[in-house]
Amino acid sequence: MTVRAGGALEVLDPRHDPEPPYWAALAAGAGRRAVWSYDLLRVAAWTARRPLLLTVVRDDGGAPAAVVCTTLAGLAARGYAATGVPRLGLPTVQVPGSPAERGWWFAGSRAPAERRALLRRYVRGTRALFGAGRPGVLWLRAGAADLPAVPGGLRLVRPLHPVARLAAPWEDVDGWYAALPRSRRADLRRQRRGLSHLDCRVGPAAALTTGAEAAALLWGNEDKYRAGRFPAPPLALPYLEALVRRPDVLAVTYRDARERLAGVGLVLDHPRWPLYWRWGALPARHLYFDAYTRLLEWAIGAGRAGLVLGKGKPELKASLGAELVPSYAIATAL
CATH class of the missing domain: 3.40.630.30 (Gcn5-related N-acetyltransferase (GNAT))
Structure with a gap:
């Protein structure tokens, strides 16, 4: 079922919750690709081994301002067939089916400080909604510009395979x-x-x-x-x-x-x-x-403008003229 945390968050389980009326326009306005369509996220959630939740973060005026896609690893998978929010698991921010792009995005142009504030709302809401049992959040496919926006005083940053972009x-x-x-x-x-x-x-x-x-x-x-x-x-x-x-x-x-x-x-x-x-x-x-x-x-x-060639075989793709864009995993403590 849909869960709202203090009005700032709307947490959706795409297996059971209907597509929000604003979703298609929100995703299109942010330039999201097919993997962010709600119908495809629903199929991904039903076929996943781990729970998948979508969190819509609202701004001070109550408008949808950011979306975070989270999978929960660990003990939560045992009760995944039931409805409701899983009680345990490590939140990993990623979008199913597309390991070359990050699992969060923003509606409209947002200043770095605003992006950090929105993601902090997600982190605080995650802590309040899920309770104890999660040591932190793992953010995958962060770009260099994303590093300051990901909240967390105690965090570990590790490089991942770069993402290749071939301009045309x-x-x-x-x-x-x-x-x-x-x-x-x-x-x-x-x-x-x-x-x-x-x-x-x-x-x-x-x-x-x-x-x-x-x-x-x-x-x-x-x-x-x-x-x-x-x-x-x-x-x-x-x-x-x-x-x-x-x-x-x-x-x-x-x-x-x-x-x-x-x-x-x-x-x-x-x-x-x-x-x-x-x-x-x-x-x-x-x-x-x-x-x-x-x-x-x-x-x-x-x-x-060109093609994003993904994260595998970076040296080979560089030989085709692609730019290798750095990418990172960030583990932050809750």
Whole structure:
């Protein structure tokens, strides 16, 4: 159920709470990508292993001013099937499905001091609402400009993999080629010629693939990078199906002569900086680099400022001309 803490916070459980009437306009005004749509957050909450809560922080006039997406690790997962607010767990501020962007944002242009005050309301409300049992809050994917805004006198800051951003100031993809080292430019052109037997298309994801079809390739790619004692779970099929159906999600697809999907990349569209979200391909297919070329061609033609390429393989993406933007995890004591 919806919980209000002193009027300053509205805490939503997207599994049970209806979408607030202001949500779509609020997210659109802040330039949020598809992962922040309420319907997709609802699917993410139902398929998550840990509780997921949305906190809307209001300003002094009562208007929605900030949104914080929180997952709760630990003992809270045991009672997650029940309604209501979980009693225990470590609040981790992150948005499901998009590890390359932070889990909080603000409505409108906010001064640094106001941003800090709004996030302090979230922290105080979290302490009052959840009670004892949480040593602090973990904030993921903070940028350098976010560091002063995250409240907490006692905190630990650690760098994460940087997020790659490939600007597209050119009139066509030849401008990008010209900016690359000669060897990389030659490799990309040679790979394009070698893929002439495949049908490559870029457009709305719903018109080019299905969630189930794309999942098989995306899961295979995830398996290659899943390691450690606590590997991240694979993307849930209901989440992928819901995401692919959205009009603001694009795809680059490669199909062979039998119409079999050989490679797929999904992109979360944005007026300026679309996010290259996930990639997957059949074994022995050399499509990875060509997909960057196709998507950059699309971004230039669509008038986008560039592409956010995510957090993996930073050195490789830098070789494609991407800027590596520092990113941090901040652990703060409650």
